[in-house]
Amino acid sequence: MGSSATLLVLLFVLGNGVAVTMGRFLRTEVEVIEEDLDEELFLMKKSKLVANTSVGKIRVFYDSRVPERRLQTAITTMEPRSLLTPHLVAATQVMYVRSGEAKLGYIYKNNQRLTQMRLREGDVYQIPAGSAFYIANEESDQKLEIISGIEPSQGLRDDVFESFYIAGGANSGLSGFKEEILEASFNVSQEEVTVLINQQKGKFVRLKDSQATGTWSKFLELKEEEKLQQLREMVQQGQENEEVEKEDEESGDDEEEQQQTSLPWRMLFKSVFGEEIKNTREKITEDPPRSYNLNKRKPDFENKYGWRVAVDGSQYHPLKSSGIGIYHEYLSAGSMMAPRVNPMATEYGIVVNGSGRVQVLFPNGSNAMDTNITKGDVFFIPSNFPYCEIAHKGESLELLGFTTSAQRNRPVVLVGARSVVRTMEGPELATSFGVSKEEIKHLVSAQHESVILPTP
Incomplete structure (x- = not known):
């Protein structure tokens, strides 16, 4: 099996594993949403x-x-x-x-x-x-x-x-x-x-x-x-x-x-x-x-492919009373946010510039939505649903959004140089996938970038 195919399987399994471990999503809720499955399931079309x-x-x-x-x-x-x-x-x-x-x-x-x-x-x-x-x-x-x-x-x-x-x-x-x-x-x-x-x-x-x-x-x-x-x-x-x-x-x-x-x-x-x-x-x-200027805050993460900044109640105390956080992210043309999952909050995103694509998985690892997004689109990602945002190759993607938590809320990155699979590298992970220690080491260390990645 090729490295990319193995990595995709790894992502699906991890998506399911994280959801089961957290135990925060009820099976009946998943079934209700699956009945209404379509390619734009999490786009907010009502306005x-x-x-x-x-x-x-x-x-x-x-x-x-x-x-x-x-x-x-x-x-x-x-x-x-x-x-x-x-x-x-x-x-x-x-x-x-x-x-x-x-x-x-x-x-x-x-x-x-x-x-x-x-x-x-x-x-x-x-x-x-x-x-x-x-x-x-x-x-x-x-x-x-x-x-x-x-x-x-x-x-x-x-x-x-x-x-x-x-x-x-x-x-x-x-x-x-x-x-x-x-x-x-x-x-x-x-x-x-x-x-x-x-x-x-x-x-x-x-x-x-x-x-x-x-x-x-x-x-x-x-x-x-x-x-x-x-x-x-x-x-x-x-x-x-x-x-x-x-x-x-x-x-x-x-x-x-x-x-x-x-x-x-x-x-x-x-x-x-x-x-x-x-x-x-x-x-x-x-x-x-006083107001808090999001544009002047140093990004929580930044590399040559983009940046992301988030503000919660610890940085701006009025947010504590509302329990709402805010984030701003930018992906350069052709780059992608590493697959991740938010175990603590639902995220809402608004495309303020550019265009791209967003894919969301159900907690069991099956596909929930894979659709293109453009300026003016609004979407939401329920907690425990793995997801990934990708900028189109010819255009950057800029998002402004809110989360339903004002606590320190960092999504769990699943793949990349700083991720769950990189941290878990060892014989147990290799055994879980049925591969050798050498193979799992190659798979999880092949990506040298973290959080925001270049697309193939």
């Missing part, structure tokens, strides 16, 4: 445009077939001078700025602080679940692209997460309330409520059009304390309305319907900004977490 305007888009990729903890992947693109209006998301987001520069504003630290910061190309930042935030692209000549790993809420199975937009006029979460309820909540006239709801028509708005975006353009220009003061005033108005309603209730007025309907709006602002009012005079000394 949804949750926002689609001339100035900004958000596309979310999702798949419910992952047998373990699931993530969703979002790609947000924003034109120059645009704003993603303030909203709440019931999911933790780990954002990576692929290109451009973003101005991020969100409520920090248990709803007690409004944080504003600049995120530049390569920056990673985590937005905790339930945080209110907005993103502005204030650049006049550069688009903004953000790739996010999102953990949806527990009850969501086969659909994308939903955002609650605080602003955005007819597209906001407020537009469905009756006018009298909004009048009472804001303590303003019907005419002012009409302007508030009808002025904007989208989740994304332009910053350069003063007539269309005057409210939020002016808001973004305010200093941090001035922004907070405006938000406090909104909540204060809601509290005053609540006190009036209590007095009416005590006097016997029947306003039950209005109280019940306006409650969600009051609860929203109380939960987001209520603590800020209580701590108006309290000096907050703790600074918010």
Whole structure:
């Protein structure tokens, strides 16, 4: 038997052996997936445009077939001078700025602080679940692209997460309330409520059009304390309305319907900004977490065929709370990532540049998927499934991805100069394959490169 054929058999056997040893994958789950076998089994084909305007888009990729903890992947693109209006998301987001520069504003630290910061190309930042935030692209000549790993809420199975937009006029979460309820909540006239709801028509708005975006353009220009003061005033108005309603209730007025309907709006602002009012005079000394620039981090591994860098909670502590890791890898034209298996986490990959091929095996060593991938494709690799990524000979392959573990998580490399088979070289391994010690030594030492390899 030739060396290459023997090595292929070795890979299949090791794939099965690692899965059995780890004991983390249930047989019933394998059977369920095998029934749905096709050549693009682990490509995430389901996606949804949750926002689609001339100035900004958000596309979310999702798949419910992952047998373990699931993530969703979002790609947000924003034109120059645009704003993603303030909203709440019931999911933790780990954002990576692929290109451009973003101005991020969100409520920090248990709803007690409004944080504003600049995120530049390569920056990673985590937005905790339930945080209110907005993103502005204030650049006049550069688009903004953000790739996010999102953990949806527990009850969501086969659909994308939903955002609650605080602003955005007819597209906001407020537009469905009756006018009298909004009048009472804001303590303003019907005419002012009409302007508030009808002025904007989208989740994304332009910053350069003063007539269309005057409210939020002016808001973004305010200093941090001035922004907070405006938000406090909104909540204060809601509290005053609540006190009036209590007095009416005590006097016997029947306003039950209005109280019940306006409650969600009051609860929203109380939960987001209520603590800020209580701590108006309290000096907050703790600074918010800084961003982490993935592009400036030295690769965990690098050779002439490519590189790979991964960040977990030990390098960027906010990731510990989400349990999400992030990685970035590059394969030069014609090179390949050595066959490996991740025993601790499911991996999600997005092709951000180039094209190539990915092959995935079932834990029993049989083929699960072998397909070409190109820019824009999203795929996932369940834990304990051996896999390999290969760049096409005429084009490099660049991937950005997320993992479902924020612990130190290094995939187990199966073949190569630094690998399982190289470390296990000895009479036991030779006996396992039914070959001599000399033959196994030749087979496992023939490859002088490790982790990222040249293709034949």
